[in-house]
Amino acid sequence: MTAMKLVSWNVNGIRSVFEKGFETWFQAVKADVVCLQEIKAKPEQLDSRFIHPETFHSFWHPAEKSGYSGLVIYSKKEPLNVIPGLGKSEFDREGRVLTAEYSDFFVVNAYFPNSQRDHARLGYKLKFCDEMLFFLNDLTRKKPVLLCGDFNIAHREIDLKNPKENKDNAGFLPQERAWMDKILSQGYVDAFRKFNTQPEHYTWWSYRPTIRERNIGWRLDYWVTNQEFSSRLKKVTHQTQVMGSDHCPVTLELKP
Numbered sequence: 560m561t562a563m564k565l566v567s568w569n570v571n572g573i574r575s576v577f578e579k580g581f582e583t584w585f586q587a588v589k590a591d592v593v594c595l596q597e598i599k600a601k602p603e604q605l606d607s608r609f610i611h612p613e614t615f616h617s618f619w620h621p622a623e624k625s626g627y628s629g630l631v632i633y634s635k636k637e638p639l640n641v642i643p644g645l646g647k648s649e650f651d652r653e654g655r656v657l658t659a660e661y662s663d664f665f666v667v668n669a670y671f672p673n674s675q676r677d678h679a680r681l682g683y684k685l686k687f688c689d690e691m692l693f694f695l696n697d698l699t700r701k702k703p704v705l706l707c708g709d710f711n712i713a714h715r716e717i718d719l720k721n722p723k724e725n726k727d728n729a730g731f732l733p734q735e736r737a738w739m740d741k742i743l744s745q746g747y748v749d750a751f752r753k754f755n756t757q758p759e760h761y762t763w764w765s766y767r768p769t770i771r772e773r774n775i776g777w778r779l780d781y782w783v784t785n786q787e788f789s790s791r792l793k794k795v796t797h798q799t800q801v802m803g804s805d806h807c808p809v810t811l812e813l814k815p
Contacts, residue, residue: 560663562793562815565592567707567780568801568808569670569763573598573609573631579803585612585633588798588810592659593633594668596709599626620644622654629654630668630708636661645690655687656694664788665698669708674729681734684711688738692745695785703788706747709763709780709806714739714749717758718778730777742783750782750811751795762797763806782811790814 566588570576573595585593593615601621602610611617612633620643621629632641638659644651657668669691672684691706698704712735716722725731743749751760761776770776782795793812801808 560791560815563591563813564589565594565666565705565707565782565811565813566590566798566808567594567596567668567782567811569596569709569780569804569806571597571599571804571806573600574605575599576803577609581803582608582612584801584803584808588808590810591635592666594657594666594707595631595633596629596668596670598629598631600629601625618657618659620651620654620657623652627653628670630657630670632657632659632666632668634659645694647690649683650687650690656691658698660702664703664705665701667695667698667704667706667708669706669710671708671710671712673711674732674735676729678729678732681729681732685734685738688735692738692742695742695747696745699785703785703791705788705811706783707781707809707811710739711779712736712739713777713779717756718761720759720761720775720777730779746786747783748786748789748792750784750789750792751778751797751809753789753792754795760797761799762809766805780806780809782809 602619615633616637618632618641640660642658659666674681713719762780764771764776791813793814796810798808
């Protein structure tokens with residue numbers, strides 16, 4: 560086992576973020592694994608600098624619909640295996656889960672559905688959440704799991720700036736928060752909260768003027784691992800200074 564750095568980031572369009580300094584950030588962060596969500600592109604639409612950053616392997620799971628959703632994992636070490644999707648076409652066609660297997664753990668890169676302003680996709684999201692937990696439990700029978708990505712859920716009141724005003728809004732609905740309670744009650748750990756229990760640590764901010772500057776945000780992006788593996792966790796940080804998306808990268812470091 561070796562020390563590792565892994566990063567998760569909802570880039571809100573990979574082509575857009577490449578125009579905003581992504582390559583400079585990518586080189587500077589010196590990660591072993593980089594998981595991106597909401598890439599909004601298919602590999603055949605991109606040039607080589609997106610496809611194969613120097614010294615990295617890349618694995619893609621785009622959505623069928625153009626300009627929508629989709630995932631990529633960049634990995635210095637070639638995984639033993641890569642699994643696109645959950646094995647459920649209603650979710651897999653939207654490019655929402657991509658798993659890389661390494662010698663001593665799995666990395667699951669996920670982009671959870673948004674329930675939508677009118678809650679029209681809440682049922683779809685909750686079904687996805689249940690399938691995700693089933694998938695994780697199946698993987699953990701083989702080896703530990705690191706789940707990362709944009710969950711589109713702020714778990715507790717501490718995880719968003721204005722909880723009372725948002726109690727009926729997508730991302731902070733009781734059913735969504737209850738799923739977070741459920742997964743954490745089944746032997747999984749919210750990695751960031753293992754190290755930091757303070758308020759006002761967010762990963763997403765509206766694009767509206769001054770919102771990010773005033774830190775009126777939500778914590779929607781997570782690293783989650785099973786309890787037995789949590790002793791390998793060294794540090795989890797929000798790279799709030801990194802611009803280019805309405806989300807910021809979340810970095811996880813593993814001890815050897």
